[in-house]
Amino acid sequence: MENVVEIKNLTHYYGEKKVYENLNFSLKEGRIFGLLGKNGTGKTTTINILTGFLKPKSGSCTIFGEESYRLSPETKARVGFLIEGHVQYSFMNIIQIEKFYSRFYPKWKKDIYFELMSKLKVNQNQKLSKMSCGQRSQVALGLILAQDPDLLILDDYSMGLDAGYRRLFLDYLKEYSKAEGKTIFVTSHIIQDLDGFLDDAVIMDYNGVVTQVSIQDLKQSFSGFTFKTTEKVELVKDDIIVNFEQIRNKMTVYSFKGEEEVKAHLTKLKVEFSDFVKIHLDLEDSFIGLTGKY
Amino acid sequence: MLLSLAYKEWIKIRWAYLVSLAIGLGIILSIFLNLRLLVEFNPLKELWNYIIFKNYLFYSQFRYIPLVIGLILGIAQFVPEIQNLRLKLSLHLPIEETKTLLFMVFYGFSLLTALFLFFYLILVSISSSYFPPDITNTLFITLLPWFTAGYAVYFFASVVIIEQIWVRRISISLFAVLLISQFFLSMNHNAYIKIIIPVFLFVILFSTLIINSGYRFKRGLK
Incomplete structure (x- = not known):
């Protein structure tokens, strides 16, 4: 099985403050991988490095063999990215945003997006900025799934969501990823939701990585x-x-x-x-x- | 893909664009009504003399309009990108990042040009209906510094808004104020005739500054 993500000897500091040193882990194709840690342990830093929005002090982070901060457009099309807080173009409505994204992705799956949108009780002309956090999360998820990426990076998908929307989000994601063999990298501050969802996890503490294990092994050992x-x-x-x-x-x-x-x-x-x-x-x-x- | 980017930019700024259009047309209407009054109560020859020898600009009210419009469009286009770091979405699109940033600026520049050209043509038609060609011919060169100020403020607004390092933000803003104030030093006809074309081309170069700010945004430099 090919490694989709490889992080080697990653070290990062904010000024004098160490976030972590020599972080190493890899993410295998088709697996659902969780980055778990308390607030301030470097989850968002890792996501930022992984998505190319932060240059690490040293070490390397590759996605599909390319340095994460220099991804080619072709590789970017293979990576779906959910920004913390389900940030999207909130000045658009659900029709406009679908029209916008659909032209960027050759494998665009309109049906899956509109299937999710049909569950939302919103007017099609309603701007995203006028929607609830839960509804926005469904729009963001629908867009990522329609993109049909090989790797999904989800930064704290649970932020601001109630139990129902969190469950809906994960149910869709799990169904989709298992059926299509997608690789998922997820962080969340609500760990109990991820029980039964993750295949592997890296658990981080203030001093760096505590362990990297498969969830099955963790539960057994x-x-x-x-x-x-x-x-x-x-x-x-x-x-x-x-x-x-x-x-x-x-x-x-x-x-x-x-x-x-x-x-x-x-x-x-x-x-x-x-x-x-x-x-x-x-x-x-x-x-x-x-x-x-x- | 670029068409799609243009679509997003248009949705973002369309109201600001219409407001800008309304502001410009409102001022031009006011200029037109003032001119009609002047023509009504003054002999036309006297008015011409006044314009030619006293450097009277019948459209001086229009002076700061391109500046205001450039600022409005810059804010409308780039503030939503920086709220919640939404620019990450644009930079994650499957296009070269530099191309995305430059296209965004080029799009705003094109809309500004369309608006400025439209205002210019209205002012030309007003001028040519009352004054001889000699007066109308000075319009372009006299207006160009104001339009250049509009472009400059737009380019600098894009850079300052995207920029994540406060020291740079402040330095660029100060430089922008210093540069842009130079375009309002003289109110004479054709005042900048000898330098305005090279200066205009120089200002256009500032459109590329967004690449540096975008790069720093991308690398998470604060």
Whole structure:
């Protein structure tokens, strides 16, 4: 499977402030890839670099083998880009904007756009600026799908959307991408929505990338364990304990290791524990487990 | 594709364009009515003398109109592009980025030219219906500095609005004010006759400045 996106040793600073150093990941064709991180960890910076709107301090970022800041028109036609906040030409109405974009893309699929538009209860002459955030998100999605790109880059698609529109957005996207074998790169601050949607993820923290895994592997190998302890335990993160949290005498420990190995490790650390339970982690729990709540 | 870009630009600025047209026509109507009054109450020969020897410009009210129109069109065309960084959409279109930016400016320049030419022809027809050809012939060279100011303010507005670095924005604005003020130093007929054509061509070169501001926008320089 070909790598659609390759990021190698990417480093970026805003002035003296480091965003990340030596970021590496790749995105394989036909996969849905999520860039997950808390606010300020560099998600938008990465999207800006990926879409060619920011020059990194060092390292390289390629899309279909071309440097992202020098994409040829042919490659740009293969990349659908959703800007954070579903930004579009809000001075146009849904007919005008379709007419505008359709001439740029040889594979333009008018039907899919108008199918989505038919679900919106808006007048065809209504400008995008007069629509709700949810309606604008559907216009932006319809335009990207009609473009029929091979790679879709979606910067925080969930911003400003209520649960219904978020679900509609993802349902359409999933149906479309799976049927057409599209590659998707997505960021969102609502991680629970992406559970069951993503194939792979990069999880970022303030110090850079925490992990890059397939969601399947993450769910199989990353676990949480709770137990009661009688004292204030001074745990530290190590090869076994990825993260931990203590509220009064209840401790939660996150690890890529199995139950027995974690127990043995706690014993070795002379941590007293009882009521040791393995807890089921969904994607959001795993994210919190890896990056912490703060 | 360029037709499609033109379509977008037109949707963006059509109201501003119509307002500009209305402003220009309104001022020209006012000029025409004033002139009719002058003709009515003064012997035509005396009026001609006044125009030729006292450097009276019957259309002096029109002086700042191209400047105002250039500014209106520049703002109407480029402010929506910079709101929410919407220019990213235009630069992500499958066209060379330089071509997109230059086309946007060229489109505005063409609409300005159409408008200025239209106003010029109306003023010529008003002038030629009251005055001899010698007076009407000075119109073009006398109006050209004002039209050039209109083009200049349009080009600089596009650059200043797209520019993301504030120091550059301020420096370019100051330079623009200094340059454009030069076009209003004299109110005489044919005052700029010796220099206006090269200056006009020089100002046209400023249309390419948008490439630099667009480049900095693209690279995320702030």
